[in-house]
Amino acid sequence: MKTLIIVPAYNEEKNIPKLVESLNNYPYDFLIVNDCSTDNTKALLVEMKLNHLNLPNNMGLAGVTQMGFKYAYDYGYNAAIVLDGDGQHKPEYIEPVLAKIEEGYDYVVGSRFKEKKQPWNLRMVGSRLIQSLIRIKTGTKVTDPTSGMRAVGNELISEFARSMNFVAEPDALTYALHAGFKVTEVQVEMDDRNDGSSFFSNPFNSMRFMINVCMSILFIQW
Amino acid sequence: MSIKLQLALLLASLLTTVFVTFCVVRFKMNVKYGIVWILWALIILFLSIFPFILIGFSDLLGVQTASNTVFLITIFLAYALSFYLFMKISKQNDEIKNLTYEVAKLSKEIKEKNRNE
Numbered sequence: 344m345k346t347l348i349i350v351p352a353y354n355e356e357k358n359i360p361k362l363v364e365s366l367n368n369y370p371y372d373f374l375i376v377n378d379c380s381t382d383n384t385k386a387l388l389v390e391m392k393l394n395h396l397n398l399p400n401n402m403g404l405a406g407v408t409q410m411g412f413k414y415a416y417d418y419g420y421n422a423a424i425v426l427d428g429d430g431q432h433k434p435e436y437i438e439p440v441l442a443k444i445e446e447g448y449d450y451v452v453g454s455r456f457k458e459k460k461q462p463w464n465l466r467m468v469g470s471r472l473i474q475s476l477i478r479i480k481t482g483t484k485v486t487d488p489t490s491g492m493r494a495v496g497n498e499l500i501s502e503f504a505r506s507m508n509f510v511a512e513p514d515a516l517t518y519a520l521h522a523g524f525k526v527t528e529v530q531v532e533m534d535d536r537n538d539g540s541s542f543f544s545n546p547f548n549s550m551r552f553m554i555n556v557c558m559s560i561l562f563i564q565w
Numbered sequence: 566m567s568i569k570l571q572l573a574l575l576l577a578s579l580l581t582t583v584f585v586t587f588c589v590v591r592f593k594m595n596v597k598y599g600i601v602w603i604l605w606a607l608i609i610l611f612l613s614i615f616p617f618i619l620i621g622f623s624d625l626l627g628v629q630t631a632s633n634t635v636f637l638i639t640i641f642l643a644y645a646l647s648f649y650l651f652m653k654i655s656k657q658n659d660e661i662k663n664l665t666y667e668v669a670k671l672s673k674e675i676k677e678k679n680r681n682e
Contacts, residue, residue: 376669396669402662410666417670507659 346441347420348373349411351404352428354382362426363393365434374414375428378407404491405511409503412495416504424494432492436531440494449499449524452485452516453492453531461486469553473513476560481520486528488513499524508563513556517564570632574613581606601649605642612638 348371352359359375366373374394377384379401388395396410408425415423422444426432436453443451461467473488489512495503499519502509509515519526582603589599612619616631623634 396666396673398665398669400661400665402665406662406665409662410669413666414670507655507662 344422344445345420346371346422346424347411347415347418348437349408349415349423349425350375350428351378351407351411351425352376352380352384353378353401353404353407354380354384355428356380356383356387358428358430359384359387359393360391362428362430362434363391366426369434369437371424371437372420373426374411376407376410376414378402378404405509409509412500412503415500420500421497422494423500425491427491431533433532433534436492436529440492440529440531443527443529444494444496447525448527449496450516450519450526451494452487452490452512452526452528453494453533454485454487454490454528455531455533456486457528457530459530466549469549472553473556473560476557477513477517477520480517480560480564483520483526485516485520485526488516490531490533492531492533508559511552511556511559514559514564517560521564567632570635571613571616574609574635578606578610578613582610601646605646609639 348366348369350362350366350373352375355362363373372394374396375388376396377388377398379398385397388397396414398407398410402410411425412423422441424437424440426434426437432453440451440453455461461470470487470489474485477483477485477488491512493512493515502518503515509518516526585594585599585602585606588594589596612635619631619634623629623631626634626637628634628637
């Protein structure tokens with residue numbers, strides 16, 4: 344199976360060398376998608392001779408991930424796994440997640456809470472709200488709908504590469520469930536960010552994300 | 566409908582038509598988009614010349630004055646137009662995304678080719 348690791352990166356010059364070092368231990372191709380970073384990411388990618396795309400304008404995480412799927416589609420990959428460039432997603436979970444794709448699943452989510460208990464903080468309340476919406480809509484119980492670490496099989500690669508509305512992770516998950524694709528979750532661990540600050544540390548962004556996701560699950564993903 | 570409102574509508578629609586035509590002719594606007602505005606101005610022009618249409622419409626809907634019907638119609642048109650713009654923006658957003666990808670991919674391929682030569 345031809346597999347691509349998609350690494351969305353925005354201002355990750357500090358995290359990339361470490362990540363690449365561990366990715367080199369795996370037999371898979373990887374593609375770093377530089378979302379018009381304002382730091383030295385671009386020069387670093389050239390210098391380290393890494394397989395990468397430099398986007399001429401900033402597309403945001405969802406856009407960058409889609410670029411990865413487009414690339415996977417164009418170059419005929421059968422499976423793609425998304426691994427954030429900020430070092431939160433640990434490469435040691437690539438194998439167990441991909442194993443499920445090999446088993447014939449179309450969409451595999453690396454879930455932080457499949458076997459472990461989900462804590463109760465503000466962010467997880469948001470996550471639970473999304474979980475219940477997905478459950479209402481598709482009848483399936485998911486444990487970590489906002490996880491960015493996911494692997495996608497052949498068919499969904501081409502769908503995600505072309506569609507404009509699979510922006511955020513929960514949207515894509517809802518679509519996959521609703522359209523009858525085989526979806527599963529695998530327990531993974533995630534680190535706190537090594538460096539840089541999260542998009543969600545701004546409460547306004549969190550609020551907007553929640554509204555977008557809820558509306559999208561309820562009204563748009565069929 | 567008062568004669569003052571009628572005259573104001575007449576004037577506004579005439580000015581709009583002239584202004585839009587001017588913009589299209591001076592290449593500041595694509596004809597395709599200018600037409601929407603010219604049509605809009607023509608509708609208002611038509612209504613100000615034949616106000617009985619508006620008055621009849623007001624009676625039909627139970628609107629008390631014809632000026633309120635003018636508001637109703639223009640607000641609806643403004644909504645429709647802004648929705649149309651949202652659709653355009655969203656489509657262009659997607660097109661920009663595709664172009665961004667193509668540019669990134671081509672520049673990658675060119676660089677790789679140059680490196681191999």
